[in-house]
Amino acid sequence: MSAAMTSLERVLTALRHAEPDQVPLFLLLTVHGAREVGMELEPYFGDAHSIAEGQLRLREKYGHDCLVGAPNATADVEAWGGEVVYRADGPPNAGEPLLADVETIRTLEPPRIDGNPVVARSVRVIEELAARSRGVPIIGGVVSPFSLPIMQLGFEKYLLLMSERPDLFERLIALNEEYCVAVANAQLAAGATAIGYADPMSSTTCVPPETYRAVGSAIAARTLARIRGGVSINFASGRCAAIIDMVAATGAVAVQVGSEEDLAEAKAAVRGRLAIIGNLNGIRMRRWPDGHGEIPLQVPDETLHAIADAARRWGRYPIDWAAG
Amino acid sequence: MSTQLADPGRAFELALLSTDDVAARREFSAAAQREGTYAAMDSLVVPALQRIGEAWEAGDLALAQLYLAGRIAEEVVTAALPATRPFFAGAPPIAIAVLEDHHVLGKRLVLSALRAAGYGVTDYGRGISVADLVARCAADRPRVLLVSTLMLPSALRVRDLAAGLTRLDQRPALVVGGAPFRLDPELWREVGADAGGRNSADAIELVRRFLGGAR
Numbered sequence: 001m002s003a004a005m006t007s008l009e010r011v012l013t014a015l016r017h018a019e020p021d022q023v024p025l026f027l028l029l030t031v032h033g034a035r036e037v038g039m040e041l042e043p044y045f046g047d048a049h050s051i052a053e054g055q056l057r058l059r060e061k062y063g064h065d066c067l068v069g070a071p072n073a074t075a076d077v078e079a080w081g082g083e084v085v086y087r088a089d090g091p092p093n094a095g096e097p098l099l100a101d102v103e104t105i106r107t108l109e110p111p112r113i114d115g116n117p118v119v120a121r122s123v124r125v126i127e128e129l130a131a132r133s134r135g136v137p138i139i140g141g142v143v144s145p146f147s148l149p150i151m152q153l154g155f156e157k158y159l160l161l162m163s164e165r166p167d168l169f170e171r172l173i174a175l176n177e178e179y180c181v182a183v184a185n186a187q188l189a190a191g192a193t194a195i196g197y198a199d200p201m202s203s204t205t206c207v208p209p210e211t212y213r214a215v216g217s218a219i220a221a222r223t224l225a226r227i228r229g230g231v232s233i234n235f236a237s238g239r240c241a242a243i244i245d246m247v248a249a250t251g252a253v254a255v256q257v258g259s260e261e262d263l264a265e266a267k268a269a270v271r272g273r274l275a276i277i278g279n280l281n282g283i284r285m286r287r288w289p290d291g292h293g294e295i296p297l298q299v300p301d302e303t304l305h306a307i308a309d310a311a312r313r314w315g316r317y318p319i320d321w322a323a324g
Numbered sequence: 325m326s327t328q329l330a331d332p333g334r335a336f337e338l339a340l341l342s343t344d345d346v347a348a349r350r351e352f353s354a355a356a357q358r359e360g361t362y363a364a365m366d367s368l369v370v371p372a373l374q375r376i377g378e379a380w381e382a383g384d385l386a387l388a389q390l391y392l393a394g395r396i397a398e399e400v401v402t403a404a405l406p407a408t409r410p411f412f413a414g415a416p417p418i419a420i421a422v423l424e425d426h427h428v429l430g431k432r433l434v435l436s437a438l439r440a441a442g443y444g445v446t447d448y449g450r451g452i453s454v455a456d457l458v459a460r461c462a463a464d465r466p467r468v469l470l471v472s473t474l475m476l477p478s479a480l481r482v483r484d485l486a487a488g489l490t491r492l493d494q495r496p497a498l499v500v501g502g503a504p505f506r507l508d509p510e511l512w513r514e515v516g517a518d519a520g521g522r523n524s525a526d527a528i529e530l531v532r533r534f535l536g537g538a539r
Contacts, residue, residue, distance in 0.1 A: 093475060094426065155427065155428070156429055205383075281507055282507075283511070298477070
C-alpha cells in the first residue's frame with residue numbers, strides 16, 4: 001500500500017476528479033476553536049493569532065483535511081462598518097442592517113481593503129496558518145456579492161430592491177463585486193489555498209432557478225473570473241439541485257451542497273466538472289449518537305471524533321462496500 | 325390579461341405567484357361578493373397560501389416567491405376589510421417575535437400569512453430577550469405566541485421562554501418556527517414548545533388549532 005497522502009495531496013487529487021487514498025474530510029469547524037484556546041467567542045473572533053491557534057488545535061485533534069482561514073461570515077459586514085452581534089453560545093450575527101435607506105446606495109463606496117482592520121485580521125489568520133502548517137489546504141472565505149445585501153439591507157428590503165429598484169440593485173452588486181474580489185485575492189496572496197464563496201441567495205430556497213440563471217450565476221461567473229485561485233461555492237443550507245448544472249459553468253472547482261440534497265444525484269449531475277463537498281446536517285448532529293451553514297458549538301467533541309473516525313474507516317478508496 | 329380558470333382558488337394562487345395584484349384583488353372581490361369577506365379568506369386565501377407554502381417546502385418555490393405572494397395576499401385582504409372599524413379590533417390576541425436573532429424575513433412571512441387569513445397579530449419585533457418576551461406576554465396576555473429563530477442557540481433559548489411562560493397566570497400557546505426547527509423536526513418538542521411550524525401556512529393552521537376557530 002502506498003504511503004498516505006498529505007491533506008493537500010488528497011484534496012487536490014479529489015479536485016482533479018481522481019481518487020485519492022481516502023475521501024477528504026472537510027470538518028468546517030468555526031466556533032469550536034474558541035473552546036480549544038479557552039476563550040469567549042467575541043475576543044476569539046477579534047484576535048487573529050487565537051483563531052489560527054484554534055484552527056491548528058482542532059486539526060490536531062480531529063485530523064481533518066483543511067484549515068478554515070475565514071471562520072466568521074459576519075466579517076464581511078463588519079468590514080463595511082456594519083453591526084455585528086456576538087453571543088456566548090454561537091456564531092456572531094449581523095445586527096441592524098448597514099443601509100437603512102436604499103437611496104444611500106447611490107453614494108455608497110466599498111471599504112478600502114488596504115488598512116481595513118477586519119480584512120487585515122483575516123489576512124493575518126491565513127498568514128499564520130500558512131506559516132505554521134505544511135501540506136494542509138487553507139480555505140479562505142467571502143460572502144458572495146449577490147448574498148451580502150441580505151446582511152447589508154435585511155432580507156425583505158433586499159427582495160424589494162431587486163424587484164423595484166434595478167438601478168440601485170446593480171450598483172450595490174457592482175460595489176460588492178469589487179469588495180469580494182479584493183478580499184478573496186488578499187486571502188489568496190496571504191496563503192489561502194482556495195476560497196469558499198458563500199452564496200445562499202442563489203439557492204433555490206431563496207430565489208427561483210430562473211433568477212439564478214439570469215442574475216446569481218452571472219455575478220458568480222464575473223466574480224470568480226477575477227479571483228486568482230480555486231473557488232468552492234456553497235449555498236449555506238439552501239437547495240441547489242435545480243441549478244447545479246449552472247453552478248458548474250461559473251468557473252468554480254467545487255460545490256458544497258446542503259443536507260437536503262441527494263449526494264449521488266449531485267455527483268452524477270456535475271461529474272468531471274465540479275467536486276462535491278458533502279452535506280451533514282449540523283443542527284441534527286447535536287443529537288447524534290447518529291448544514292445549516294456551520295457546525296454548532298453545541299455539537300460535542302465525541303460526535304466530531306466519530307465523524308472523523310467514520311471518514312477514515314469508510315472513506316478509504318476503493319469504496320467497494322457501497323456498491324452493493 | 326384576464327385569468328379564466330374554473331377554480332377561483334387556483335386563479336387566486338396563480339395571481340399571487342405572478343405578482344399580479346390586480347388579478348388577485350379581482351379574484352378575491354368576486355369570492356367575497358359570493359361568500360362574504362371572511363368566508364373568502366377561508367375558501368380562497370388560506371388554501372392558496374397553504375399550497376404555496378407546501379410548494380416551498382417541497383423545493384418547488386423560493387422564499388422570494390413566498391414573500392411576494394404573502395405580501396400581495398395581505399394587501400388584498402386588508403384592503404377588503406371594513407375601514408369603519410379598527411383593523412382586527414377585538415380579535416383574540418396573537419403575538420409574534422424574533423427571539424434574540426435579528427433576521428426578520430420568517431416573521432414577516434408569517435405575519436403576512438396570518439393577516440391574509442384574517443388574524444390580527446401584535447408584532448413584538450426582533451432581537452427580543454426571553455425576559456422581555458415573558459414580560460410582554462404577562463402584560464398583553466396573548467393566547468398564541470409565535471416565535472421565530474434563525475440560529476440554533478436562539479432556538480434552544482425557547483426552553484427558558486417556555487419555562488417563563490408557564491409561570492404566567494395565562495400561558496399562551498407557544499408556536500415556534502425557523503431554520504433550526506425545519507432542519508431538526510424534533511427540536512420544538514425538546515425545547516418545550518406546543519407546536520412547530522415548517523412554513524408560514526403552517527402558522528395559520530396552528531393558530532386555528534389553538535384559537536379553536538375564533539378570529
